[in-house]
Amino acid sequence: MTAEGIGARVLRKEDKRFLTGNGRYTDDMTMPRMGYAAFVRSTHAHARITSINTDEAMKMPGVDAVLNGHQLVADGIGNIICGWMIHSKDGSPMNMGAYRALESEIVRYVGQAIAVVVADTQQQARDAADAVVVEYEELPTVVDSLDALKEGAPQLHPEAAGNLIYDWEIGEEAATNEAFANAAHITKMDIDNNRLVPNPMEPRAALAHFDPSEEHYTLYTTSQNPHVARLVLSAFYNVAPENKLRVIAPDVGGGFGSKIFIYPEEIACLWATKRVGRPVKWTSDRTEAFLTDAHGRDHHTTAELALDANNKITGFRVKTVANLGAYMSLFSSSVPTYLYATLLSGQYNIPNIYANVKAVYTNTTPVDAYRGAGRPEATYVVERMMETAAKEVGMAPAEFRRMNFVREFPHQTPVIMAYDAGDYEASLDAAMQAIDYDGFAQRRAQSEAAGKLRGMGMSCYIEACGIAPSQAVGSLGAGVGLWESAEVRVNAVGTIEVLTGSHSHGQGHETTFAQLVSDRLGLPTESISIVHGDTDKVQMGMGTYGSRSGAVGMSAIAKALDKVEAKAKKIAAHLMEASEGDIEIEGGELKVAGTDKKLTFTEVALAAYTAHNLPEGMEPGLKEGAFYDPTNFTFPAGCYICEVEVDPDTGVVSIENFVAADDFGTIINPMIVEGQVHGGLVQGIGQAMLENTQYDEDGQLLTASYMDYTMPRADDVPSFKLETTVTECPGNPLGMKGCGEAGAIGSPPAVINAVTDALRIRDMNMPASPNRVWQLIQDNGMKQ
Ligand code: MCN
Structure with a gap:
């Protein structure tokens, strides 16, 4: 333990770099003879391409090449794939339409890439892309997932009849139906989850370089998981063999899930760099980001909750239609299935659950993981249902939840997840006390006296993160196991480099990972460097998403540290002629317990490399690696309470x-x-109050800029009051649970529960924009 160790409020080491303008992002990278890429994108949501004329574009200044999908296919570049196989309830595999990095036959969403221009400057490339003439034969479009399932709806892919990707189920249907047949009360709601655009501060970018002398590619990219990018790019897209491709994700300015997928632009830049014989860089502009970054959410759900005469929950039945957009992105199939429906038990003891999920193609941007990925959707359904059911049976929402909480652990839910530890009542009580729950009636009366409406809503969320035990995800259809790797290199002078497969793009890993090492070895964090984001430096990794870097990535570091400590103790024992079992590591020193004999960590590190006085047979050096594969997910949980006027x-x-x-x-x-x-x-409040992705019926994105898509700003949110309760996770050596997504998962239902409470209405859709709320007030006659 040190002053900078576990539990310390250490300032973020990386902030010095970011706050002084010294961050190095993909777009900051330059290379000699570098060209710039710009994409020709579909202006139609569904159309057959009848011709692509590049004559004018090729004559424009600085233009090197205009490449299209025919050439891409001819060069053997593979289709974009979805890496998680989902089977429908009849056992059939999901229906996947072909997704090419450049489409030359039928485009299926506005913004889809058709061709790539490479030119000397970015402006020249963009101008030339505008000059490419694409002729289309328009096809009928469908943008809403329920419409896409209707008979006679426009069909997107021949491989997916009726636009159905899969019709999946989980839980016991017959037992759940029986619970409903015997219910004393049933609460039923239609619940929508609005489509979101991720909007990280740094837009996506890629810089690809091919070195013909070594037949070797380098790709700088805005990725949350560079190793997975390299694996997928080589294994599926054929752009380069894995040993000939270096992927570097330097500083990345936020991702929120949207940078874990392989997008057409990365494939196209890697392919184009070899064809044009110069490095090729592409940086998205904000409009391209709106049109082409994978969107999030977009569910239509019907949910039913069955209660017995004592208001105990006996059954939960959920039917969801998930809009996956025009193509399946890398992890999209898992989001409305294993990341969503497995959390439908919430914090509650629900004996019978049945969920059916239909995933559907529409003429919209592909939808994939976005902060929370399936878990916000599940929490929204569960917590809107809890609030509504409580009110219908005349119970206080807090007490209804309390009486239905899971209280014994481990707890096996009917939907795969086995909760390992938690104390849901503790967080409920902490939140109720912090918000002065009992004083609400008085605050409401005061608001009403001032002509305002006041409401309170809560949300008791649970999530599964630390994704995930490889065995479990493998058996559920994931293409890869989701362990993490780490290597701890102790240099001869006692400074440390930690190589990790996790990737930090805003989460402060350079600080927290160093804190763990500092805690264990008693060294200052300034002598500890965290190395990540480069496939040539870190051998393998699974990257950052699903709030896994703490629970999984740091556990791998802890495992490597175990080995470093064990070897350092052996060396110290040998040097001090003591027994290995008597060596203690404390404050940067290795001490012989009960004596004043000690060596500094630096002395031991130096001895490991000078190597002339090591225990017999010991290899020189002090560098250890480990892979950590978790045994279970971690289950962060909490209670959020929102009060609105x-x-x-x-x-x-x-x-x-x-x-x-x-x-x-x-x-x-x-x-x-x-x-x-x-x-x-x-982010959660943004979804609940402001953000909404709107297409018109022709598939044009109406909200393709900040003029029309409202992001939350500082003055939209209050000063949050945070409370912490602790039950250690028994599933990893550090007892950690993930924290990176909780806020976005738990907050939307708390907000909507509060707004509906204020308006004294049963239901409303997100976002609670002024226009929608005002209209509801008019419709319900509540204007005072
Ligand atoms: N941590 C801790 N104690 C815990 C849990 C975590 O001190 N009990 C620390 C970790 O060491 C790490 C940070 O908190 O420094 C987040 O850890 P974790 O919850 O493991 O999440 P990840 O590092 O895996 O980050 C992923 C998560 C996800 S899935 C999204 S989406 C998200 C998020 O983090 N995207 C972000 N937070 C983000 N923050 C920023 N700034 N930008 C994004 O794109």
Whole structure:
């Protein structure tokens, strides 16, 4: 333990670089003779391409090449794939339409890449892309997933009849139906989850370089998982063999899930660099980001909750239609299935659950994981149902939840997940106390006296993160196991480099990972460097998503540290002529217990490399690696309570109080965790209050800029009050649970529960925009 060890509020080491403008992002990289790429994109949501005329574009200044999908296919570049196989309830594999990096026959969403221009400057490339003439024969479009399932709907892919990708189920249908047949009360709701655009601060970018002398490719890219990118690019797309491809994800300015997939642009740049014989760089502009970054959410759900005469939940039946857009992206199939429906038990003891999920193609941008990925959708359904059911049976929502909580662990849910540890009542109580739950009636009366409406809503979320035990995800259809790797290199002078397969793009790993090492070895964090994001430096990794870097990535480091410590103790024991079992590591020293004999860590490290006085047979050096494969997910959980005031004249909702009580197990750095929760809460509140992705019936994205897509700003959110409860996760050596997504998962239902409470209505869709809220007030006659 050191002052910078586990539990310390250490300032983020990486911030010096970021705050002084010294971050190095993909777009900052330059190479000699570098050309710039710009994409010709479909202006139609569904159309047959009848011709692509590049004559004018090729004559424009600086233009090197205009490459299209015919050439891509001729060069043997593979289709974009979805790496997680889902089987329908009849056992058939999912129906996947072909997705090419450049499409030359039928385009299926606005913004789909058709051709790539390479030119001397970015502006020349963009101008030339505008000059490429594509002729289309328009086809009918469908943008809503329920419409896409209707008979006679426009068909997107010949491989997917009726636009159905899969018709999947989980749980016991017959037993659940029986629970409903015997129910004393049934609550039924139609619940939509609005489509979101991820909007990380740094848009996607790629810089590809082919070195003909070595037949070797380098790709700088805005990736959350460079090793997986390399694996997928080589194994499926045929762009380069894995040993001839180096993928570097340098500083990445946020991802929120949207940078874990392989996109057409990375494939096209890698392919184009060899064809044109110069490095090729592409950087997305914000409009391209709106049109082509994988979107999130977009569910239509019908949910039913069965209660017995004592208001105990006896059954939960959920039918969801998930819009996956025009093509299946890398992880898209898992989001509305294993990441969604397996969390439908929430924090509750529900004996019977049955869920059916239909995934559907539409003429919209592909949909994949976005912060929370399936778990916000599940939490929204569960927590809207809990609030509504409680009110229908005349119970306080907190007490209805309390009486249905899971209380004994481990707890096997009917939908695969086995919760390992938790204390849901503790976080409920902490949140209720922090928001002064009992004082709400008085605050409401005061608001009403001032002509305002006031409401309170809660959400008791649970999520499964630390994704995931390889055995489990493998048996569920995932293409790869989801372990993590680490290597701890102790240099001869006692400084440390930690190589990790996790990738930090805002989560502060350079600080928290160093804190773990500092805690274990007693060294200052400034002598510890975290190396990540480069497939030539770190041998293998699975990357960052599903709030896994703490629970899985740091556990791999802890395992490697075990080995480093064991070897260092052996060396120290030998040098001090003591027994290995008597060596203790403390404060940067290796001491012989009960004596004043000691060596500094640096002395032991030096001895490991000078190597003339090592125990017999010991290899020189002090460098150890480990792979860590978790035994279970981790299950962070908490209670969020939101209190809103609504101005009935304008429909403006103001969040007056927001309390988040979370259980993340052992916390490495409370300040970083609070930052993660703040960010997540703002994203969740953005979804609940402001953000909404709208297509018109022709498949044109109406909300393709910040003029029309409202992102949350500082003045949209209150000062959050955070509480912490701790039950250690028994599944990893550090007792940690993930914290990176919780805020975005738990907050939307808390907000909507509060707004519906204020308006005294049963239901409404997100976002609670002033216009929608004002209209609801008019419709329900509540204007005071
Ligand atoms: N941590 C801790 N104690 C815990 C849990 C975590 O101190 N009990 C620390 C970790 O050491 C790490 C940070 O908190 O520094 C987040 O850890 P974790 O919850 O393991 O999440 P990941 O590092 O795997 O990050 C992924 C997660 C996800 S899935 C999304 S989406 C997301 C998020 O993190 N995207 C982000 N947070 C983001 N934050 C920023 N700034 N940008 C994004 O794109």
